[in-house]
Amino acid sequence: MRLLDNDDVRSVLDMRGTITALRRAYDDLRDGEATYVPRIDMFAPTGRPDDYYQWGSMAGVSMSYGIAAVRLKSDVVSWQGGTHEKYCVRPGRYCGLILCFRLTDGAPLAILQDGYLQHMRVGGAAGIGTDALARGDAATLGVLGSGGMAWTFVEAIAQVRELTAVRVHSPTPEHRTEFAGRIRSELGIDAVAVEHAEQAVRGMAIVATATDSMSPTFDPAWLRPGAHVVCVTRRELGDALLDHADVVTQLGIHTVPHGTDVPMMEWKAGAIAAYVAGRPEDRRRIPAGRAPERGAWPTLLDLETGRVPGRRSDDDVTVFVTTGTQGLQFASVAGHVLQRAEKAELGRRLPAEWFLQDIRD
Known part of the structure; x- marks a missing residue:
């Protein structure tokens, strides 16, 4: 397993490479060689009256890069003064991770911090x-x-x-x-x-x-x-x-379409499909998606x-x-980054055995 932080990613990812990777991903999607899981969120009360815990996930596969990727994010969020604020652990700190797996044998390949890549993949998609x-x-x-x-x-x-x-x-x-x-x-x-x-x-x-x-x-x-x-x-x-x-x-x-008949699913902040925990007075703090x-x-x-x-x-x-196909974007751009990171021998190496087990799930 390769652990790459934002500085590692930044050293091998520029905008030209981002757009190239995304175009390859959309070619794969057109040809049936890619797929993705839309974003789904989960909310739970923090115990405080002015914020909420938010979990988000999305996943995708791009055959051009031979990987599956899952992007996970963990935030404490609030909606105040007309803006959407968030942090992890303390203000100014955030937690977003991209987990990459090899398609040919399922091997765990890498964990990437998502911050720099997240900005690049959204900007690249806007360019396309x-x-x-x-x-x-x-x-x-x-x-x-x-x-x-x-x-x-x-x-x-x-x-x-x-x-x-x-x-x-x-x-x-x-x-x-x-x-x-x-x-x-x-x-x-x-x-x-x-x-x-x-x-x-x-x-x-x-x-x-x-x-x-x-x-x-x-x-x-x-x-x-x-x-x-x-x-x-x-x-x-x-x-x-x-x-x-x-x-x-x-x-x-970008998410499970609004109104889809899925038990317990709601469409909250940003109209993202979500599962929500909390009493009625807690839930009222989360804004509903606008039309x-x-x-x-x-x-x-x-x-x-x-x-x-x-x-x-x-x-x-x-x-x-510029919303939708997020999981596919993470798979393709992370795949592009991994190819270059391996050549440059970037990041920390973690024993793959740490992530394997002998108990069948």
């Missing part, structure tokens, strides 16, 4: 969706958010379109100013920080919203004809944007196989929802 739906001449980008996920969105979109200008808005002036400076210095693209969300959106060919907001992040009336919108979570979507758009496509199935979060639209695979049309004119407003 933007490539599929944005106008070919789209060269300007408005960004809402200035965190790690927003950075990978900019990186990925810059891989699929020749950007000439970026505008950045986030609530904290220092954060958005630093973010714009990083775009200029690392990507060589003219970027400015702006005070209001409208300034980041109005007139831009591509709009990326990458925030932890629990509600829509901008007014779709600000969008110019032909704009493309890409988001991190369904929480950032609103009915007005979905009504305004000519084309809405999602990456894939846009529960929506189902044609998938990237539908688009790429021609089952549904994509952009039909230069004036179409398109939306790409």
Whole structure:
């Protein structure tokens, strides 16, 4: 077994490699050589009145990399001030792990920290969706958010379109100013920080919203004809944007569809299928998924196989929802990382025997 931390992963994973791995995964999915288990969550009270324990899992297989991967996350969550907050053990610390297994003999191969890879796989998927739906001449980008996920969105979109200008808005002036400076210095693209969300959106060919907001992040009336919108979570979507758009496509199935008849299953925060423990007064603390979060639209695979049309004119407003197929993404990008980590002999080695036993389950 190989144990890889975020620094190990960062040393062998760039955005070009991420997008390549994801494209291979979606080729596998199209050809019947991949599959995935949608995300399912579990909630339990912590014993405190203002938060909840949340467990999440998703899994996938990609034949191109010969592995199965399971991503697990353990968080204490709260919903306050219009944002979704979380931590593990203490604020500023998090626990997310990717477990990888070899398909040919079932052997446990690796445990990876998921933080850096998580940001990269979401950004890479946003880039693929933007490539599929944005106008070919789209060269300007408005960004809402200035965190790690927003950075990978900019990186990925810059891989699929020749950007000439970026505008950045986030609530904290220092954060958005630093973010714009990083775009200029690392990507060589003219970027400015702006005070209001409208300034980041109005007139831009591509709009990326990458925030932890629990509600829509901008007014779709600000969008110019032909704009493309890409988001991190369904929480950032609103009915007005979905009504305004000519084309809405999602990456894939992101959870058990809302309303499926499964005993004890509920659709809570983010409209993710979940099993919930707790008394009625506890459960009321968990927000229910809004209608846009529960929506189902044609998938990237539908688009790429021609089952549904994509952009039909230069004036179409398109939306790409970067949720779904998470387990497949972890399998493919983790597989890509493992190939390079093995060549570079990265990480700590743990005896495989520690993870095997002589008792049949």
